[in-house]
Amino acid sequence: MTISNDTSGQAASLAQNPLRVDAARAIIRAAVRPVAAVEHVALRSALNRVLAVDIVSPIDVPAHDNAAMDGYAFAGAVLSNAGAAAARAPLSLAVVGEARAGHPFERACGPLECVRIMTGAPMPAGCDTVVPQELVTRKDSHVEFDAQNVAPGANCRRAGEDLARGRAALDAGRIVRSADLGLLASLGVAEVPVRRRVRVAFFSTGDELRSVGEPLDAGCVYDSNRYTLYAMLERMNVDVDVLDLGVIRDEPSAIEAALRSAAASADVVLTSGGVSVGDADFTARMTATLGDVAFWQLAMRPGRPLAFGRLSAAAPGSSEGGALFFGLPGNPVAVMVSFYQFVRDALIAMSGANAAGPLQFAAASSTPIKKRPGRTEFLRAVAMRDAAGQWSVTPTPAQGSGVLSSMSRANCFIVLAHEQGDVAAGTPVDIMPFEGLI
Known part of the structure; x- marks a missing residue:
């Protein structure tokens, strides 16, 4: 629904029939559209950003077969070739060299030969199995071990075992986390295509509000809502761009100017206070003159007076015809509850992220x-x-x-x-x- 400038009759109706929380969430979900613009950022700047496209692995990870532990690399076929003899006597292999990470053994290994190998070192040609060093006995240029304690192919990490060349390593819509950053680095990815950050502008309304550092006059209180909103936005699962517009006095022209400025520079506008039915609650009524308000009373506690809609003035590059508007209550706990139950999920969806809701x-x-x-x-x-x-x-x-x-x-x-x-x-x-x- 759209609220007209005269809200008195609708206020009485909504007070009797406030909207259910699940219905409000459905309205918000239907209104949200992900930002379309894509940016390419340096790898370290991709943390907490949303991938715009699938990241396809350009290489095999690992790039080559390698040892999963320290030991001796050899051809696993010798285990089955040993046959019944393996059950009667230790298998003896000649040690013909050494392989370490970054220093591979350069020649092929014969069927009764082995190479001393360290974890992560490339498997020598002709080798596909590693016997752990604690299972062998070293005798001069040979090692001996019980063949029944090792299976062919044991302790060898295959090329492409983690990621194969051409396979999607990370899907579009993923919020890049610490492990993802390391994964991208392992692929040699230097720049990452991500969706641009959602821009969020917010301000508080109220003649009684003072900012931290200002003198506290009689009848006034310090504005805590902007600080909790800032902190909640900074603690989002995904990065957003934040614009704090300060405290706006309870005057229709001042609120209108703030809403217009916010809508022209942001994708989402958050306000606290001024959305109830009091004589000085101008925000919801002023929003109706600048756009549409879908609802402004909810069947919830705390947070009953919560407005949601769209402001008509569009931010540059916005994919929609204006900024989404959340008019949060004035009481500080209601602000936090409303943010976590409605705003947070909307911002994550607008960022293009495929993310689950909060744990319950x-x-x-x-x-x-x-x-x-x-x-x-x-x-x-x-x-x-x-x-x-x-x-x-x-x-x-x-x-x-x-x-x-x-x-x-x-x-x-x-x-x-x-x-x-x-x-x-x-x-x-x-x-x-x-x-x-x-």
Whole structure:
């Protein structure tokens, strides 16, 4: 739906019938389009970026057959050729040279010959098996070992065993992680094609807000939301470009100017405050004059007043006709809950990443929990695992949406579903750990 400038009637309707969380997520998913532009960045700059195309291996990895451990390389066929004699006496092979990583043995090895070999060294021609050094007895220029303790082909890593030439090493849409960086280096890849970063602009609204370092006048508070938003954006699973527009006063013209500026420079605009139904809550109404608002009341706690839509002023290079808009609540805990339940996944999808959502698993509630059916609730909580490996979880004492200290004390959300009612002590509940998220 689109909200007109006169929101009073719709406010009353939405207050009675706020949108379900799952329905809001579906609307957001339908609105998200990945950024189209592709950049080529140096290998080390590719960390936490999203691959724009499949990376195809230009070489075999490893490039040649090589030893998986220190020992003696030889032709495995000699084991079967030894036949019944192998069961009666040790197999004896002549040592004809040595191979080390970076220093291969240059000539072929005969059927009853072997080469002293170190881990990672190329297998000499004629060799396909390595007997570990601890299984042999060295006698002058020969080694002896029990042939029954070694199978043909043992301890040899084959060329292309990790990656074969022409095979996709990493798929498009993958967020490049530490292991991927090493993998790309092993292929000799110097530049990586990645999607450009999603641009995110954000600001807070409120005449009562002061920035850190400013004097705190009577009736004023320091703005914490911009700092938590900045931190959450920086802790995303994928890199984004962040633009902090500061604190905007509660004045329609100032909010309009900030929204226009943000939409002209970013793919996504985040605001905090000004999306409820108060006389000074201008952000949702002003957004309606600049674009469309799909929803602005949700059946959730905390975070009921949350607006989502699209602003018409498009950023340069945007694949869509404007910036996505998330009008987050003003209370600091509601800002964080709303970001992790809606904004984070949207930004990851916009980046073009194929990534799973946040981890959730069950834990037993250590206390009874009061819950009214008809809304989704996200409780701050502390999860613990006992000596037997069983998880339990306890809500923090203060659950007010303005109690930011409870987020610092907690290590997870308890997620109570829309239809769920009261929870008895000992009942399993879904939890969303903060580790790797917050």
